[in-house]
Amino acid sequence: MSLRQDIVNSAIDRWLGSSIIDAETAERLKAVESAHAAARSTRTSQYVLAITGAVVLVIAGGVFLTWAWPRYGEMGRTIILTVAAVAVTAGGILLESRGRWKPSSYALQAAGIGLLFSAYVYSEQVWPDQSLGGTLFGLSALVIPVILTPRAMRRDPLMPGVHLITGLGFLAVFLDRSTPLSGDGIIWILDAVLIAGVLSLLRTLRSDETGDRHPWALNAFILAIGAGFVLVALTAFGPLSLDEEAFIPIDLWWALSVTLTVRELEQGTPRVERTVLERLLSLQCLAWVGLGSLTAHETFHGGPGLATLIVSTTGVAFFAYADRRQLDSVLIIAAVTFVIPIWAWAVDAAGALGGIAALVLTAALLFWTAGRRGSAEAR
Numbered sequence: 001m002s003l004r005q006d007i008v009n010s011a012i013d014r015w016l017g018s019s020i021i022d023a024e025t026a027e028r029l030k031a032v033e034s035a036h037a038a039a040r041s042t043r044t045s046q047y048v049l050a051i052t053g054a055v056v057l058v059i060a061g062g063v064f065l066t067w068a069w070p071r072y073g074e075m076g077r078t079i080i081l082t083v084a085a086v087a088v089t090a091g092g093i094l095l096e097s098r099g100r101w102k103p104s105s106y107a108l109q110a111a112g113i114g115l116l117f118s119a120y121v122y123s124e125q126v127w128p129d130q131s132l133g134g135t136l137f138g139l140s141a142l143v144i145p146v147i148l149t150p151r152a153m154r155r156d157p158l159m160p161g162v163h164l165i166t167g168l169g170f171l172a173v174f175l176d177r178s179t180p181l182s183g184d185g186i187i188w189i190l191d192a193v194l195i196a197g198v199l200s201l202l203r204t205l206r207s208d209e210t211g212d213r214h215p216w217a218l219n220a221f222i223l224a225i226g227a228g229f230v231l232v233a234l235t236a237f238g239p240l241s242l243d244e245e246a247f248i249p250i251d252l253w254w255a256l257s258v259t260l261t262v263r264e265l266e267q268g269t270p271r272v273e274r275t276v277l278e279r280l281l282s283l284q285c286l287a288w289v290g291l292g293s294l295t296a297h298e299t300f301h302g303g304p305g306l307a308t309l310i311v312s313t314t315g316v317a318f319f320a321y322a323d324r325r326q327l328d329s330v331l332i333i334a335a336v337t338f339v340i341p342i343w344a345w346a347v348d349a350a351g352a353l354g355g356i357a358a359l360v361l362t363a364a365l366l367f368w369t370a371g372r373r374g375s376a377e378a379r
Contacts (some may be wrong), residue, residue, distance in 0.1 A: 051186050053107060074125040078251030085116035087097055096155065106158055116144065120173045129177050141170040153216055161220035164197065165227045184239040191231055198224050198260075205264065225257045247295040254291055258284050265325065282333040285318045289340050304345035312343040 012033075016026040077175045089103040089112030095105040109238040120141050127133030146169030168190055175186045210360035232253040236246035261281050265274065289311055296307035315337035 001103045029192050034235055042328055053104065074122075078119055078123045078219075079125050081115060081119035081122060085112050085114075085119055088112035088115060100197040103312055104158070106156075106162075109159055110162055113144075117166065117169050117173070120170070120177075124177070127177075130180060134180040138179075139160050141173040141177070141201070144170050157215040158214035159221055160222040164220050168194065168227060168231075187231070187234050187238050194224060198228070202260070206267075218276055222276070225280075226372070228253050228257065237343075244298050247291065247299050251291065251295055254284065254288065262321070265327075278327050278329055281322075281327065282320075282329045285315070285330060285333045288314050293341065293344075304341070304348040307343040308345045312338045315339075 012021070012026050012029050014021065015021045020168065021029070081293055086106055092105045092110075092112055094109030095108065096102060120137065123137050124134065127137055128143040145163050149160055149163040149167065152163055172190060174187060175181050176183075181189070198221070201217055201224060204214050205221065209215065229250065232249050233246070236242045236249045239248070240246075243250070258281070261277055261284060265277050265281070292311040292314060293307040296302045296310050300306060315334045318330060318334035318337065321327075322334055
């Protein structure tokens, strides 16, 4: 029995003990929850198997290309990659209409898009940038998201986000192959497109309060947030030529992503979307352990003490918010975020009586706070 199912069954038993429901209703509720838990477990295993299958397929493609590479020239290799990508993507699309094959369909489509992107990048070996062939190949890269994205929006909640984000990659291919723009110029354009996309997705989420009309919008928003970290890092190290200060813009994007996530949670989102946003907020909190520590060490040249201050303080803020909003998974991750830098600092200060005293006082404060909350609950 999963933890979630155990929690639901415990709630049903409390309702039964409080005479809110009768024994027959309780059994029916438990049966429904048990069936839902079994279906959820099956679906999770499907996705794990499908993703593993996609990885194996990519490995198989790599082995084939290793064998075939010496036997073909650049033109032949480009054609092989393109044909394989189209075949895998088409196979995934064909499986999409069959409900029980959807996880495999998504994995195949994602693998096919990855292979197709590789073919576009490798085509530079055959047709140089801004040559007739390179320009046409670059223009054709724009066709892929234009064709696949609208279709996916009408059919499933996952692939539109994948197409929207990989569309940034295909846009980069077009700009690189067909225009005289520099690498820095391409990055700035991608930044602008991503920001416009995020704002558009926010408007879409606002206009669809139940999530029924645009079920793909939330997944696309989350993927766009993730892509933002990549683009902000590229911008910091590329056009902005930042070195030790490169983590500052990444921190700002992290802060913006957390703000947007919290704002969506505060809008009274549907239960399913709320669960997804709660998980996203948990990941953002956990990500700050590494990002905040790197900022303290690399940007501010601080030691474990500064990292502890930056990261643990943020963990406390996440804990306070999660406690107020009853976000259990965020509560757990916030506690982990609070403890990890303290542990690292304690290891660094091993043998120091001051460090031991600080840790003991911190533990005492935590126990006292927990006791106070218990007293409030008892009242």
